[in-house]
Amino acid sequence: MDNLNSYFIVMTFNFQLDELIDIEPLNNSNYIRSSTEPFDEEMELDERRVKRWLNKFGLTWHYTHVSGHGSGDQI
Numbered sequence: 001m002d003n004l005n006s007y008f009i010v011m012t013f014n015f016q017l018d019e020l021i022d023i024e025p026l027n028n029s030n031y032i033r034s035s036t037e038p039f040d041e042e043m044e045l046d047e048r049r050v051k052r053w054l055n056k057f058g059l060t061w062h063y064t065h066v067s068g069h070g071s072g073d074q075i
Contacts, residue, residue: 017050017053018053020053020056020057020059025057025058025059027057027058028058028059028060029057029058029059029060030059030060030062031054031059031060031061031062032062032063032064033050033061033062033063033064034063034064
């Protein structure tokens with residue numbers, strides 16, 4: 001990458017993480033994931049797969065839970 005001061009926000013889904021190969025993120029870049037927590041075996045496998053991709057590129061994982069359902073106090 002020519003300009004090391006460049007900043008990107010990229011939206012991907014689990015099956016698109018191979019696009020990181022073309023993006024070539026800088027080591028220690030941040031990855032923010034906003035999704036529900038895994039609640040079955042398939043989702044746990046997907047999360048492990050995502051973490052392996054992030055580790056391969058030296059990305060720091062940040063996670064925030066979203067469910068789409070607010071509690072009474074939140075509404």
